[in-house]
Amino acid sequence: MSENENLSRGLKNRHVQLLAIGGAIGTGLFLGAGRSIHLAGPSILFAYTITGAICFLIMRALGELLLSNLNYHSFVDFVHDYLGNTAAFITGWTYWFCWISLAMADLTASGLYIQYWFPSIPQWVPSFIFLLILLAMNLTAVKLFGEMEFWFALIKIVAILLLIIIGIFMIVKGFSTNAGVSSFSNLWNHGGWFPNGASGFILSFQMVVFAFTGIELVGLTAGETENPAQVIPKAINNIPIRIIIFYIGALIVIMSIYPWNSINPAKSPFVQVFAAVGIAAAASIINFVVLTSAASACNSGIFSTSRMVYSLAKEDNAPKSMEKLTSHKVPSNALIFSAAVILISVILSYIMPEGVFVLITSVSTFCFIFIWAIIVVCHLKYRKANPELAAKSKFKMPFYPIANYVILAFIAFVLVVLALNKETRVALFVTPVWFIMLWVIYSKVSVPSFSKDTAKLHKIE
Template structure:
């Protein structure tokens, strides 16, 4: 994208990618996942991590060999057509809006539970205004802020991993009398709830890795992307598997899976069993940082996608303008206005908004990832010499087909769940509505 400065360093990009993927799922969602699938959640995270890596490699290949400086909107439009580019771009933007709304809602819920006198909508509004301001500054400033927030998450998880490994090798203690690797198979086996339980946690695992695509959206604003992007993507798989698989492994070995709490953070529960009474308060601060970091990363991506839509004549032209800091200020403002709907929802239906959003997000993430790998297949068909590709995606096209089969399976699981059925209908209606809109509007010109 012409006009944007390349200001993100390799260090910032690597932590930016981790910041987008290390969200509330690893701190809160893991408890619900263990309740449904037991230790098999470890395998679900491993499979979802491989799927995430394939998607990231597909995007990395297109970012370094396709329309340099563009976004996946331009890739979809070029290799699949104007209508597909319109649907993909706006679908992703709406999906990002819902995720940010959910993250800010969770911030409001945490602060309200901590300080009941503060209404749930006030922290959500404060967080939104702060993140909007950060995203209108120079990209290097944004990168430093996101680096700091991601570092807090990484340090918190690293501390748990170190303490957890020490506790596991130390064996059963008074505070943790059940700490043993045997918990993996003596509490009903590795698949205690059967195949159905394992399949049911796949959507939870898939949603946890949502946001990793942001690393490729940052390519146009990265210093030396040919070196930085491959290093960041390769490191992403190892780090995410370490944190997700490692954390889940330690939780189910330190505590029998049936005793893992579902209404809070299992990490906090384990520290409290050890006698660390301040764990709850400390983790609340960490969780607020986690949620704001994930929302901050997504606002960055949403603004870039909205600007790309404007440059491709799929959105009003003013959305594509840069401010004096070379960031898409108008796109940030429009995204903020859309996300602000969460403030109203938190005011009128504070007890229902989070569940409504989370169910819809899971379905939207599946749809967006499926389009990513499908577009990559079309990109590959347009390349005469595949051997000339820089940072070529491994196992293509079979890796793409594996991802599509995985996403189809996740969609089927969600569609059969009565809880997710309204969200399934909503997301299907969203993408169908966007496609129908392209039939009545004047198609944007194709990219040469």
């Protein structure tokens, strides 16, 4: 494929930096933090720290792989090189399914958030309008996708920073709430760091890992970044700082103002903190933030699934029509296809029982974990197959190969945790059906072999 037929490199440094932040901050922090705190108590801080460290290492592996060959536009490209075409087919369509299901959930949720202000409007109306707007923006130019994500992420960042600033002020002043005096000592004065024992701490990893799903999206944007060799390392290396500030920092402040056992698991702790200082519109403010977060997730879903289908088409693992680019170098057919599937999913969600909807998102979580494992395995293969190229890399994954095996052990641990939870246990048995189905499709449909000549390494000197 010639240069003028490639995807646009329209994402600037600020777009990718905010994408990296947005990918590490989900609606789970705003709405789900109360439930995770209730389950694990202050030990939730350790769960986020451990999972954040693992995700950072995964991202370092992804970054090293992407920068080893500037022709790679997504991880499906290097999965093909190191694990073969069958693995590339299964991985690509699995990642597509991951984001389709997340986009489905967030698009449906956006309708519910709008109903908070306008209860008489049917839920499907705002969901449908959001999808049309996001599709139109994505079809125009990749730069507009970057701009949307920039502002969506900025809203989340401002909300968290406000919480931290207001919270620190309340703690320093010894602000009194209905739960007592705000103090850092609230972290350990109510049953210690592990008030619910090891079981509560271990089970909390289910929600913590789900909060980090999608963090690898910053790697998928590599193919449309103006200067990936500089932008991607910077975005990945700043991930630990963001986790410390936006997750650890926010949770420390919340549990210092409200002891963990005083936080209502059914409410957003952000609402409780803002309401405590007399902000009457606290619930509406958080509802707006969560609405933009849901729109952001759906936007990312449309972007990532279309690029995945485009990459699959280039490798003859999807219809060749999905390779078509607009004059703005945007994969229009792949975008429309993914958006249409997301729309069908939203319509079906009204017909399906609630349990099936939960099952789909649970399967999605398992699939994301599978993607993380594939990235780590590919990195092991890359290092063994290309020692000279790896030696020249300026962005090596630290602690190789020990880090790779630690990550894989952590993923195995998370699978055990998910198996222990009755809500996600069923998905553990259903997920193999997805992989078997993909394998059958790949085996039955004649898929031409992708030529190695089209993926020659462009070494970074």
